[in-house]
Amino acid sequence: MAIALDQRRGARGVARLLPLAAIGAVAILPALPFLSPYIQAATVRALIFIALGQAWNIVAGIGGQLSLGHGVFLGLGCYVTGILFNQFGIPPWLGVWAGVVVSLGVALVMGGMTLRVRGIFFALATVAVSLAFDQLARHFVGLTGGDNGLALRFVGDSLWAMQSRTPAPFLYAGLLFVIAYYWITQRILGSRFGLEMRAVRDDETAAAAAGVRVFRTKLLGFLISAAMTALAGGLYLQFYQAIDPESAFGLGTAIQLQLPALIGGLGTAWGPVLGGGLMIALSEVTNWGATKLGLVGVDVLVYGLVLLLVVLWAPQGIVGMLSRRRGDR
Amino acid sequence: MTTPALELTGIGRRFGGLVALHGVSFSVQPGEVLGVIGPNGAGKSTLFEIISGNLAPSAGSIRYFGEDCTRTPMHLRRRAGLCRTFQKVRLFESMTVRENIALAVRQTIPADRDWRAEVALVLERLRLQAQAERLPSQITLADRKKVEIGRAIAGHCRVLLLDESLSGLTHPEATELIGEILALNRDSGITVVVVEHVLSVLAAMVQRLVVLHNTTVIADGTPSEVAHNKEVIEAYLGTRRNALG
Numbered sequence: 001m002a003i004a005l006d007q008r009r010g011a012r013g014v015a016r017l018l019p020l021a022a023i024g025a026v027a028i029l030p031a032l033p034f035l036s037p038y039i040q041a042a043t044v045r046a047l048i049f050i051a052l053g054q055a056w057n058i059v060a061g062i063g064g065q066l067s068l069g070h071g072v073f074l075g076l077g078c079y080v081t082g083i084l085f086n087q088f089g090i091p092p093w094l095g096v097w098a099g100v101v102v103s104l105g106v107a108l109v110m111g112g113m114t115l116r117v118r119g120i121f122f123a124l125a126t127v128a129v130s131l132a133f134d135q136l137a138r139h140f141v142g143l144t145g146g147d148n149g150l151a152l153r154f155v156g157d158s159l160w161a162m163q164s165r166t167p168a169p170f171l172y173a174g175l176l177f178v179i180a181y182y183w184i185t186q187r188i189l190g191s192r193f194g195l196e197m198r199a200v201r202d203d204e205t206a207a208a209a210a211g212v213r214v215f216r217t218k219l220l221g222f223l224i225s226a227a228m229t230a231l232a233g234g235l236y237l238q239f240y241q242a243i244d245p246e247s248a249f250g251l252g253t254a255i256q257l258q259l260p261a262l263i264g265g266l267g268t269a270w271g272p273v274l275g276g277g278l279m280i281a282l283s284e285v286t287n288w289g290a291t292k293l294g295l296v297g298v299d300v301l302v303y304g305l306v307l308l309l310v311v312l313w314a315p316q317g318i319v320g321m322l323s324r325r326r327g328d329r
Numbered sequence: 330m331t332t333p334a335l336e337l338t339g340i341g342r343r344f345g346g347l348v349a350l351h352g353v354s355f356s357v358q359p360g361e362v363l364g365v366i367g368p369n370g371a372g373k374s375t376l377f378e379i380i381s382g383n384l385a386p387s388a389g390s391i392r393y394f395g396e397d398c399t400r401t402p403m404h405l406r407r408r409a410g411l412c413r414t415f416q417k418v419r420l421f422e423s424m425t426v427r428e429n430i431a432l433a434v435r436q437t438i439p440a441d442r443d444w445r446a447e448v449a450l451v452l453e454r455l456r457l458q459a460q461a462e463r464l465p466s467q468i469t470l471a472d473r474k475k476v477e478i479g480r481a482i483a484g485h486c487r488v489l490l491l492d493e494s495l496s497g498l499t500h501p502e503a504t505e506l507i508g509e510i511l512a513l514n515r516d517s518g519i520t521v522v523v524v525e526h527v528l529s530v531l532a533a534m535v536q537r538l539v540v541l542h543n544t545t546v547i548a549d550g551t552p553s554e555v556a557h558n559k560e561v562i563e564a565y566l567g568t569r570r571n572a573l574g
Contacts, residue, residue: 192435199421199432205383206419210480211407211436267423 032171040167042284047174048236050276053260054181055228060258061267062188063221064201065115068254069126072110072133073103073226075248077233082150082243083143085161092162096234100227107226108219115218118204127251134249149244152237162238170239177232178273184228185269197221198267229257263310265317274318282306332395334359334488334520335380341388342375349375351544353389357488362514362521364531364552367541368564373524374416376541377492380522381413382406394487408437410487414477414494420465426476427452427461430483437484451479455509471502475509482513488520489513495530507534528565532556540564 032040052074059065080099084090090098114125137144144150155161164170188194196217199207208214237243247253261267264275286302314321333356340353350372357363367373378384380391382403390399393411407413421429427448434447452458455475460468465476474494481489491510495503511534513519525531531538532552540548540555542564548555555561 195424195428195432195435198423202421202423203419205403206415206421207432208383208403209381209407209413209415209419210433211404211484212432213404 032168037167040171042280044167044170044174044239046277046280047171047178048232048239049256049280050260050273051174051177051181051232051235052229052257053264053272053276054178054185055225055232056257057261057266057268057272058185058188058228059221059225061261061271062185062194062201063197063218063225065218065222066119066123067126067222067225068123068251068258069110069128069130070225070229070257071130071249071253072106072126073229074233074236074253074257075133075137075243075245076103076106077230078237078243078248079137079144079150080230081234081237082152086150086153087143091160092234092238093160096231099234100230103226103230104223107223111219111222115215115222127254130249130251130254134245137245137249145244147245149242149247151242154241163241167239170235173235173238177235181228181232182269182273184224188224189269193217193220201267259307261317263307263314263317265319268317268319271317271319278310278318279307331358333357333392334361334394335522336392337380337389338392339389340376340379340386340391342372342379342384343387348544350379350386353541353544353546355539355546355549357520357522359394359487359520360514360518361537362511362523362535364535364538365522365524365541366526366528366531366538368526371526371541372544373526373541374492377413377490377524381411381490404436407433408485410437410485411490412481412486412488413490414474414481414492416492416496418465418470418473418477420473420476420480422465425462425464426457426468426472426479429465429476430479433480433483435484447484451483455479471498471506474498474506478506478509478513482517482519486517486519488522491521491523493525494523495525503530510534528552528556528561 032043035043052070056067056070059067059070077096077099080102081092081095084095084098085092110126110129114122114129117125138146140146152163155163157164188197196207196212199210199212200214200217204214207217259279260272260276262275263279264273265271283303286298286300286306290296290298290302310318335357337356338354340350341348342350353372353376365373365376375384379386382398382401382405386399390397392398393406393409398406398409398411401409421432424432430451431444431448434444434451438444438447452461455478457472457475457479460472460476465473468476478489478491478494489510494510495506498506510521510523514521523531523535528538535552538548538550538552538555539546540558540561542560547560547564548558550558
């Protein structure tokens with residue numbers, strides 16, 4: 001598929017900009033605390049969104065398993081961290097790892113049951129698991145807060161509790177997540193395991209005929225992705241200070257987790273970074289514009305339309321579009 | 330007595346009420362080039378899927394160099410050297426030719442061996458060096474077939490199953506590919522099982538032919554014996570003529 005090669009060339013082209021991007025990121029670090037809290041918060045939202053997209057990109061972009069149930073791991077990361085903090089005083093530094101372990105356990109069972117089926121059946125199975133967790137979260141009111149959700153007990157500015165009245169500290173944490181997840185994605189793409197994941201994505205039967213342990217490869221990719229999602233869920237909770245069943249397990253969240261990679265470029269390391277950044281920027285600009293013009297609600301329409309145009313014009317994502325432009329010249 | 334490379338005993342397969350294979354038994358000796366032929370619907374593809382491990386038989390057993398592999402998954406058969414191609418070429422379309430071959434090499438060779446050198450050897454052997462960095466969509470059908478054979482033999486291969494690898498090729502391309510396959514058999518001692526539905530194509534390259542018709546084996550012998558076999562002629566032509574034409 002020529003597009004795939006184009007995308008790889010595009011990814012390499014974008015990767016050449018990495019040193020510049022790194023220098024830029026380091027240069028703006030000292031300035032971050034001086035940005036307006038509004039911009040800081042928007043940037044943190046973008047970084048969390050990107051990190052979650054990077055995690056989903058592992059299983060779906062590289063591995064080709066269309067999971068619509070990744071909200072389960074976001075929810076578990078949030079709920080476990082929050083419950084341990086609120087009820088037992090366990091700091092989120094530790095609590096989030098408990099969330100990761102629980103997510104891995106759930107992913108193991110969920111993957112064991114669903115990864116043997118292919119394509120749309122796998123996607124539907126993950127939706128069913130999400131719905132089940134949505135109901136569980138609503139049912140155990142004493143633990144999760146039920147329909148109202150779980151609000152994190154606020155203790156003020158505290159490194160121990162990972163809480164802050166300003167978004168500034170989360171900027172650094174978010175940046176760290178995105179850089180670490182980018183690095184993990186690159187490592188996977190360059191490894192034997194990455195090659196196996198891509199083979200399974202392209203053709204499961206041919207992969208088995210080449211000696212690949214298909215189920216194990218799918219499961220391992222699913223576990224890595226689940227752990228990364230749950231870990232980013234910890235940051236999500238600390239920043240938003242609350243989580244509810246709809247935000248964690250709802251279909252809207254499941255779709256949101258996919259958008260950074262879909263818009264940026266599936267299966268590439270840069271895709272979710274560019275896609276997530278573009279989406280939050282777009283959301284903020286349309287929101288700002290609609291508020292200025294007094295057209296409340298129009299922002300969502302414009303946002304949706306622009307996303308639709310991006311998908312129509314660049315079905316291979318931004319990375320694919322950039323590479324085609326490079327090829328045209 | 331030499332242990333057969335492959336030994337099929339009473340292989341049967343049903344799909345609900347439909348019988349696709351019934352009581353198929355034959356063996357393949359190490360280093361042999363065996364052809365399996367039969368008209369459409371004879372059960373060749375089903376048999377091929379069962380031997381490679383992509384489909385479980387409803388009855389019977391398969392032994393691979395003396396060991397029962399009837400229930401062994403396809404990826405483990407491949408790692409043990411039982412390799413296959415597909416009727417319709419199935420390459421990893423997002424990977425380059427080199428990556429397609431590297432994937433198989435890295436599943437099948439010990440960690441202390443240099444997999445890059447192994448990949449280079451396969452590329453050189455099939456004269457695919459110039460295509461190494463291309464995607465499957467950017468090369469010819471003949472080269473795609475060669476890449477699939479390369480992926481099949483990469484690393485460790487003792488028995489190569491070829492499913493209609495010559496179909497869709499021009500005469501010179503088919504001749505070249507037959508040459509490559511026979512060279513693999515001659516130089517590396519790889520046992521080859523070729524499935525085709527055109528008898529004349531196979532006659533030039535195999536030492537022995539097994540003919541499937543209506544889900545079961547109707548003939549087993551040299552190409553010349555098979556070509557003059559009464560049942561084979563009737564199955565193919567419906568008349569008592571030489572099946573080779």
